[in-house]
Amino acid sequence: MIIENFKHKMAAHCESGTITSLLNHAGLQISEPLVFGISSGLFFGYFHKMKSFPFPTFIVRNKPGQMRINIAKRLGIKFTGYTFHNNDEGQRKLDDLLKNNIPTAAQVDFFYLDYVPTWERVHINVHFIVVIGKEYTDYIISDSYFPELVKLKSNLLDSSRFAGGSMSPRGYIFHVTGIPSTVHYEEAIIKGIKKVCFNMLHIPVPFLGVKGIRLFAKKIVEWPQLTRDNEHLSHEIMKINILLEDQGTGGAGFRFMYSTFLQEAAEILNKSELGDLSRQLMEIGDDWRELSLFAARIGKNRDLGSEKIGQLSRLIMNRAEVEEEFFIKLSKVIKKI
Amino acid sequence: MKEKEGTVDCQKHQVVIYVEKENGKYGPIQTGSYISANYLDDFFYKRKNLEVSLRERVISGKISLVYYYMVLEDLSISELAARVGIRKSRIRKHFKPEGFAKCTVEILKRYASVFNIPISNLLQIVLVNIGAHSEPLTMPDTRTGKVAIEQKSTDNPYLSVTIIEESGQ
Numbered sequence: 001m002i003i004e005n006f007k008h009k010m011a012a013h014c015e016s017g018t019i020t021s022l023l024n025h026a027g028l029q030i031s032e033p034l035v036f037g038i039s040s041g042l043f044f045g046y047f048h049k050m051k052s053f054p055f056p057t058f059i060v061r062n063k064p065g066q067m068r069i070n071i072a073k074r075l076g077i078k079f080t081g082y083t084f085h086n087n088d089e090g091q092r093k094l095d096d097l098l099k100n101n102i103p104t105a106a107q108v109d110f111f112y113l114d115y116v117p118t119w120e121r122v123h124i125n126v127h128f129i130v131v132i133g134k135e136y137t138d139y140i141i142s143d144s145y146f147p148e149l150v151k152l153k154s155n156l157l158d159s160s161r162f163a164g165g166s167m168s169p170r171g172y173i174f175h176v177t178g179i180p181s182t183v184h185y186e187e188a189i190i191k192g193i194k195k196v197c198f199n200m201l202h203i204p205v206p207f208l209g210v211k212g213i214r215l216f217a218k219k220i221v222e223w224p225q226l227t228r229d230n231e232h233l234s235h236e237i238m239k240i241n242i243l244l245e246d247q248g249t250g251g252a253g254f255r256f257m258y259s260t261f262l263q264e265a266a267e268i269l270n271k272s273e274l275g276d277l278s279r280q281l282m283e284i285g286d287d288w289r290e291l292s293l294f295a296a297r298i299g300k301n302r303d304l305g306s307e308k309i310g311q312l313s314r315l316i317m318n319r320a321e322v323e324e325e326f327f328i329k330l331s332k333v334i335k336k337i
Numbered sequence: 338m339k340e341k342e343g344t345v346d347c348q349k350h351q352v353v354i355y356v357e358k359e360n361g362k363y364g365p366i367q368t369g370s371y372i373s374a375n376y377l378d379d380f381f382y383k384r385k386n387l388e389v390s391l392r393e394r395v396i397s398g399k400i401s402l403v404y405y406y407m408v409l410e411d412l413s414i415s416e417l418a419a420r421v422g423i424r425k426s427r428i429r430k431h432f433k434p435e436g437f438a439k440c441t442v443e444i445l446k447r448y449a450s451v452f453n454i455p456i457s458n459l460l461q462i463v464l465v466n467i468g469a470h471s472e473p474l475t476m477p478d479t480r481t482g483k484v485a486i487e488q489k490s491t492d493n494p495y496l497s498v499t500i501i502e503e504s505g506q
Contacts, residue, residue, distance in 0.1 A: 010351070010353050010367055011353055011365075012352075012353040012354065012355060012365060032365070033355070033363075051413060051415035051416070052413055052415060052416045052419075053413055053416075054411060054412065054413040054416075111410070111453065112453055117349065117350065118476075119373075119377065119380055119381070119384075120350070122411060123410060123411065123412055123416065123420075144353075145352070146351070147351050147367065155490075159450065159453065163420060163451075164419055164420040164421075164422065164451075165416045165419040165420040166416060166419065168419075231383045231386060231387070232387075234379075234383065235380075235383055238372070238376065238379075238380075241371075241372050242372055245352075245354075245370075245371060245372065246350075246352060246370050246371075246372055246373070248352075250353060250354050250355045250365070251338065251343065251354035251355060251356075252338070256338060256354060256355035256356065256363070257355045259355070259363060260355045260363035260364060260365075263362070263363050278363070282338065282357060282363065285338065286338055289338060293371075296371075296372055296375070296376055299376075299379075300375075300376055300379050
């Protein structure tokens, strides 16, 4: 069986895309950038030493699962979620929901999804998909990173839902159970923007927000000492491009999607200042993209001496300065509304 | 970014990015991945070199296949320990053949499940000869010819089946 009226659509990001699909199916016509902006998705964090990663890394979005929590709180949407103590119970519940024609989102480890090309598969427990049907032992999946619906064997869905390790999903699934008759976007947008400004400028943690971008700029010069050899360094430097452009960000580490959100917000709130800031952020995003293309280029050419790594560090530091200035302006504009 | 600048031809890896359209509105387009379009060959080149150097160390008895798969799958020791459900100190012992020899079948099963490989592949590497070099059966991305060998997991977690297909005349 398959939930026939579910419309599969590609999206920039898995969590915002999944939430958008579920809300659209439930009757709320909302765009992905609006979901992303209201749920304060934009973020930055640099992790130089983290047990769950074999090498320093950074994030450009808020904590996985937080988008759902924020959008529920700010728009009054009700989601019902379940985690499980054992796999059989988790599969039974999912099958029951599908039998009742309820598209159900699942948090999964990307690595076990065999429809994903092998070079993209990584062990990370924070991918989101929508399960919309089952045929014998195959589940029908709407994965916002793929143009078409895909099939996944039940044993692989099981492995991906119950992978252990950090941020283990424990079989987590959720679906929409209530949408308010009237949705007030204005207040939700303001709260969403305020939280992003707080996270980028004032969060009291030295490796998060603009402080995180600065730390990234300082620490990247230490990367050559942490790698096995030059090819490993090349791989890690080129991953900067993947994390900013390819891993579901909509380009430039979510900056392009957030500027789209600000353009929509300017129209909804009728505030032209937000439109100006949207254009500024698009330009800031262009420079993030330049930075990520530079990283890919020096990685490919193995041009990874201290001069080029220093240049990359300065480009990142420059992003910190520009973004600090941008979020101070955004913060001032939003406080006046 | 303007729509034209964001458009990349790469059918095998499609992504959605947000761009400025001709009418000045920002919105999504479906396009190809820039890095997959331009740098995938380099990724495979580095991955092959890494696999060969790890394989040589496994063959010479310096490391076990637990270490081999952990590095190839980009897992940290802490993450692997959490997923397998044993302490990091035990995982470290399993990196060497003498420590690996003390693994129970149950622990091997858990490793195989995390690495998503048949349990038998913790005791063997199945190679495919391509011209002058060999590469593991489990790395099919760069091969163009058909390999008539397939490894399948079964409902029995301690058994995988290797199928060798006769291609006929």
